Amino acid sequence: MDEAKAIKAKVARLAKGQPPRVLDLFAGCGGISLGFQGAGFRIDAAVELDSLAALTHATNFHGGLEPDLFAKHALARDITKLEPDELVGELGLGSIESAFDVVVGGPPCQAYARVGRAKLREVADHPSAYKVDPRGNLYLRYLHFVRAAKPLAILMENVPDVLNYGGHNVMGEVAEALQALGYRVRYSLINSAFHGVPQMRDRVFLIALHESLGSDVRFPKAVRHMVLPPGYGGTRSVALRLVDLFGGDSFEEADHGSPDLPGPVEAREAIGDLPPITAHLKGLLKRGARRLDEAVPYPKKAKLGEYATLMRTWPGFEASPDGLRDHVIRYLPRDAAIFREMPSGGEYPAAHATAVRLWQERIAQLKAETGRPVAQSERDRLYRAMVPPYPVGTFPNRWWKLRPDFPVRTLMAHIGKDTYSHIHYDSAQARVISVREAARLQSFPDGFRFSGTMNPAYRQIGNAVPPLMARRLAEAIMEALQKAAAPRSTQRDAVAAE
The missing domain is CATH 3.40.50.150 (Vaccinia Virus protein VP39)
Structure with missing residues (x-):
């Protein structure tokens, strides 16, 4: 033809x-x-x-x-x-x-x-x-x-x-x-x-x-x-x-x-209605691949804005009555205290400074408990356990804590590697965003399902338009x-x- x-x-x-x-x-x-x-x-x-x-x-x-x-x-x-x-x-x-x-x-x-x-x-x-x-x-x-x-x-x-x-x-x-x-x-x-x-x-x-x-x-x-x-x-x-x-x-x-x-859709409006995740703070989260098939109930009294309503009601991809799926996070035990203490909008230099301050406070606590200086070997061990090893002057935006009152930065496929670029703004949860939160921030509705485990799902979301x-x-x-x-x-x- x-x-x-x-x-x-x-x-x-x-x-x-x-x-x-x-x-x-x-x-x-x-x-x-x-x-x-x-x-x-x-x-x-x-x-x-x-x-x-x-x-x-x-x-x-x-x-x-x-x-x-x-x-x-x-x-x-x-x-x-x-x-x-x-x-x-x-x-x-x-x-x-x-x-x-x-x-x-x-x-x-x-x-x-x-x-x-x-x-x-x-x-x-x-x-x-x-x-x-x-x-x-x-x-x-x-x-x-x-x-x-x-x-x-x-x-x-x-x-x-x-x-x-x-x-x-x-x-x-x-x-x-x-x-x-x-x-x-x-x-x-x-x-x-x-x-x-x-x-x-x-x-x-x-x-x-x-x-x-x-x-x-x-x-x-x-x-x-x-x-x-x-x-x-x-x-x-x-x-x-x-x-x-x-x-x-x-x-x-x-x-x-x-x-x-109207102003831009803020992070809080986009993901603030989703269930909080705190299992990692109670020692209930383990390292390893996480499946995306478990449903988590939506909060019963969550206030829904225009954007969250759209994400729950997109025709053909409506929220399931069974609850929210794909709401899983990466296991990062070293960093929860840093996530909690660093300021919203803070980048890696702020995260590193926060970690150093927490390390110093731990050293002072041990000194007060024992009544004697902490040995250099123990100081070094704690530093390695508590402070991220990345140079402060290299890739300062490697880490970033969301601002609740502002749109988030660009989601990229790299979130499939570590997700530090999108730390949740809620300090009480002290974590990076979940797979479903990443999907929300990309404007994928709650009924859209992702194949594979957590890391491939993050990558699919980051690569998407x-x-x-x-x-x-x-x-x-x-x-x-x-x-x-x-x-x-x-x-x-x-x-x-x-």
């Missing part, structure tokens, strides 16, 4: 009221998919290399299928070894040209090589050009699937560094390649805190609409307002250094709203698609009325 005929058939399908069908590439556990589903799209297929993330995606979006077909959706797939027609053949979706209306996804940033415009134009002209590069640049594979699927709309997401990677504005080069394929393209650096996510998360989003739709790309307006901390401004400046705001570039400044908008941010973008794309399909629908109704 040629491109014009494929595009026309897809628009005609939408004009009949059918939901747009999504292919999610580099899907992870499904943050983008969840946002698009929430905006009225249908998630028909996903490609994800990580087996647990692929299982999470299938469980949440294809859990009602018969076992054999579910297993095909849950299968981890390597996009560098998968052809588009193979994917639709395995899933029984017909031809690749007619199967999907929208392609979404975020190729991993670490896969970027210094390819440049010439290679991207080559990909646009020749569907097998990516094979020239034996490293299999993953965003070239993304373009390969776009060329094969001929979607009406595209969403691409990535970290701010994609705007300035080795002297290349990679997202700008991708925009040029998509323009060569017949799309109108815009991209923007957006912070999710301006769209109702309780997290200051800067990411680059690209939206492309097929030019035959006649629709201009529009990004959603901010619904919240805040002044970002100074560190975010510096990072954004470096990322935007290669963006040409005055030439033919497709970059668009993000809307940050005005001070008359916040579903609420994805939904805001999906709503803008849906509006464009409905506008393009409306004239055809109106014309058909007029003919039927004659």
